[in-house]
Amino acid sequence: MGSARLQAIWVIARRDFVAVVFSRAFIFFLLGPLFPIIIGFFAGAVGASVQHDLDKAVIGVAMPAQQGERLVAARNAMIDHMAGNVPDMQVIADIAPGAAFDPRAVLKKRQMSAVVTGTLDAPVITGTQGKVDDWSGMIAMFAGRARSDHPDQYPEIRADVVATSAAHEHTGQVVTAQAGQLLLFLLTMLLAGMVLSNLVEEKANKIIEVLAASIPLDALFMGKLFAMLGVSMVGVMVWGSGYGMMVLAGARHIPLLATPAVGWPLFLALGFAYFAMAYLLLGSMFLTIGGMANTVREVQTLSMPATMMQLVVFFLASFALARPNTWIEKLAEVFPISSPYAMLAHAAEHPSLMPHVLALGWQALCVAVMVRGGAAIFRRNVMKSGGGKKAKRAKLAEAAA
Secondary structure, eight states: OOOOHHHHHHHHHHHHHHHHHTTTTHHHHHHHHHHHHHHHHHHHHHHHHHHHHHHHHHHEEEEEETHHHHHHHHHHHHHGOSSOOOOOOEEEEEEOOOOOOHHHHHHHHHSSSSSEESSSSSEEEEHHHHHHHHHHHHHHHHHHHOOOOOOOSSSOOOEEOOOOHHHHHHHHHHHHHHHHHHHHHHHHHHHHHHHHHHHHHHTTHHHHHHHHHHHHHHHHHHHHHHHHHHHHHHHHHHHHHHHHHHHHTTTTTTTOOOOOTTTTHHHHHHHHHHHHHHHHHHHHHHHHHHHSSSSSHHHHHHHHHHHHHHHHHHHHHHHHHTTTTTTHHHHHHHSTTHHHHHHHHHHHHOOOOHHHHHHHHHHHHHHHHHHHHHHHHHHHHHHHOOOGGHHHHHHHHHHEE
């Protein structure tokens, strides 16, 4: 990209940024998050459904002489007669006589909510205090049924309480991932519309044609995208500073999320990067729509499918969060529009960094392709002139001067 093109991008970006940020309407714009907060309550229903799928607890069973299989069989036989959610049970080891087994180590490494060891006559449940309290009676019932089809007494359950488990930590990270996805979606939907409204205004006033006659269209589009991205970043920093001051002031009912797998500093940095990519992807889509439309009404009509598609891809990323290591998760991570949401959730659950480098590179490539395509569509629909194209540009440039 030549220096002249970069200079054109900078001129357009600075022009639009200053015009928006230093306007009186920008103050009211900063109050905009009050409305998405209301929408967030309705989105809680979707989050609760996803959380229900993610909270399927698994109890590991490690007992000698195939007693674990008998305990699992008893659970499967009684599940239809029990109220509430009964956790799954999975045999993870058939312990030989005299062999050592460390259930605490299993809880640290595997996604198990608790581990049952010992024997059917003297079961031992290892887990957090809450899990032990909730499941001790249930385990005693299963053990009694495993010993006899018609038990007249149930074994006493011994407890081995741990402070936390891998499953407990994973659940907290999933909540962090959900919160990150929801915040990213709300910010993108709230802020990306500025690109379209700016384009609609200038298209109605024919200013866009004057600018297009003076500088390359892809530089014009890129300048507008980055100007509105800069405005959005100002808004995000203002809102983030307000949230931080409430936390420092000790405000009650401020949600405290579990630490993501990559750590908070890197997670926040990736959050800004993925917000930028999500904004640029949606903004470039809106600019392309603006290039396809000939009137303001057509712009508003064509923007509705893009907005609905954004909602669909958000639900796709949320659904993929509850289906780890499946083709749905891979699709959400690769599809450009949903990739920022899926990869932000990936950062909350997995510590690896290379997938984020690849994802950001792929998203940047998609932004460049969409900007080029939008500029070409705009040129065909707005700058129609046939053989008199140069004359029209000269006339517009003279009018601009």
